[in-house]
Amino acid sequence: MARRPSVARNIAALRNSVAGYRxxxxxxxxxxxxxxxxxGHLSLVRAARKKAxxxxxxxxxxxxxxxxxxxxSTYPRTWSADIAALAALGxxxxxxxxAAVMYPxxxxxxxxxxxxAKVGLEDRFRPHFFGGxxxxxxxxxxxxxxxxxxxxxxxxxxxxxxxxxxxxxxxxLKVVGIPTVREKDGLAMSSRNVYLSPPERATAxxxxxxxxxxxxxxxxxQPLERALSGARATIEQAGFAIDYVEAxxxxxxxxxxxxDEGPVRLLxxxxxxxxxLIDNIAV
Ligand code: AMP
Numbered sequence: 001m002a003r004r005p006s007v008a009r010n011i012a013a014l015r016n017s018v019a020g021y022r023x024x025x026x027x028x029x030x031x032x033x034x035x036x037x038x039x040g041h042l043s044l045v046r047a048a049r050k051k052a053x054x055x056x057x058x059x060x061x062x063x064x065x066x067x068x069x070x071x072x073s074t075y076p077r078t079w080s081a082d083i084a085a086l087a088a089l090g091x092x093x094x095x096x097x098x099a100a101v102m103y104p105x106x107x108x109x110x111x112x113x114x115x116x117a118k119v120g121l122e123d124r125f126r127p128h129f130f131g132g133x134x135x136x137x138x139x140x141x142x143x144x145x146x147x148x149x150x151x152x153x154x155x156x157x158x159x160x161x162x163x164x165x166x167x168x169x170x171x172x173l174k175v176v177g178i179p180t181v182r183e184k185d186g187l188a189m190s191s192r193n194v195y196l197s198p199p200e201r202a203t204a205x206x207x208x209x210x211x212x213x214x215x216x217x218x219x220x221x222q223p224l225e226r227a228l229s230g231a232r233a234t235i236e237q238a239g240f241a242i243d244y245v246e247a248x249x250x251x252x253x254x255x256x257x258x259x260d261e262g263p264v265r266l267l268x269x270x271x272x273x274x275x276x277l278i279d280n281i282a283v
Contacts, residue, residue, distance in 0.1 A: 002087040005057070007094045010101055014143055017093050018056070026053035030146035030173075032137060035059040036076040036191035037085050040181040044150045045089050047178050051148050057086055058095040058140055060102060064110070065132030076191055095144060102139065111135045116160040119253040121267055122278070123157075125243045133158055134165045141171050149173055154180040154188050156267060156280040160253055180279070182208065188279045195275040203272060206238040207279045211266050215283045218247070224258055231268075240270035250282065259283065 008014040021028050029052035031044045048055045059082060066072035086094060110131055117123055117130035141149065149166070151159045163175045180188050186208035187193065187201075196204055214231040218224065224247055232245045249256050250263040264283040269276065 002090065004083060004087045005091040005094045007083075007096055009096055009098065011097075011143060014093075014095050014097075018144060021054045021092075027147045028052055028054045028056060028144065029148040029150060030140065030144045031055065031057045031150045032140050033057060033059055034061045034075065034191065035082050036078050036194075037082045038181075038189045038191065040152055040154060040189040042085060042089060043181045044152055044178050045086065045091060047176065048148065048150045049090065051150075051176065052146075054092045055090070056093045056095055056144050056146065057091050058097075058144070060095075060097055060136065060140075062102075062132060062136045063099055064103070064135055065129050067126065067128055070126075071192075071195075076194055095140070102136065109135070111138055111165065113161050113165055115164050116157060116253045117164075119157070119248065119255075121157050121244055121246060121248070121253065122269065125269065130158070130161050134161060137162050138165060138169060138171070141166065141173060146173055148176055150176050150178060152180060153177045153280070154190070155278070156265060157253060160251065186212075188277075190277065192275055192277070197273065200272045200275065203238050203240075204277060206235060206240070207268055207270060207277055208281075210234045210238075211268060211279060211281045214245075214266055215281055218259055218264070218283050224256070231266075235268070235270055240272050243269040243271065243276070245270075247283070 006017060008017055029048035031048050033041050061075050063072055111134040113130050113134045122129055153159060159177045166175050182188055185205040187205045210231050214227050217227040228245055232242055235242055245268045247264050247266050250265040265280055267280040269278045
């Protein structure tokens, strides 16, 4: 049987384990997650394994990145299955602080990211989100002090925001982005997919299919606005309520007028019933 990873639940235990790795002079990779692990998360862990000698996975459902109307209390929590999956991949350490350890009484510091965090995509619909993400991720980076931190391209704007934050704060680590892992029918894996009813689950792959069609249309010369309105119409007809379907510069996430201003990334967020799905692809 695979050896279960150690679990640290407070800062002293975490520091003690990481100090042991440092003493041996080995590299450390961190994979931040909110648990409810699926193959998308596990591909980040596998990438981390290849890039560093020791792998730390954090599991923390971060209250600071949920709005009061969002799903913090019902967010799926699957601790035993998560630990078993991480053991099978040879993860060394799971960092699982409680909210009280992460945000002790009197906690009063919050990051306010700009740049790619203020471009009218996720930030427009979840105004508290990137402040919450950067606050907790900067804490994770300081707590674990990894050489490498691995994130998914699935949350593309988040990847750009965290990359920018690490650079802005001179944090001595490399942020690495890993391609989105999908179900066989193309739906991007997400812990929130369990919320979808069977009919919604059948509709959900429309998002990725439409992004791919839109990218093909753009590459064959269709004007940007026409390709995007076609994509919006298809997504709406399938039964989604759209938050955004946009083509943006792949690094800055600034709006663009044509493919010539690229590299270009297509990004979508849309709601199916009560579930909000996001996806993105390169053009
Ligand atoms: P979460 O637990 O949803 O906060 O995600 C933790 C990390 O896993 C983030 O870096 C996500 O971008 C990444 N991730 C989530 N879903 C996928 C996926 N389908 N493919 C690749 N990475 C993913």
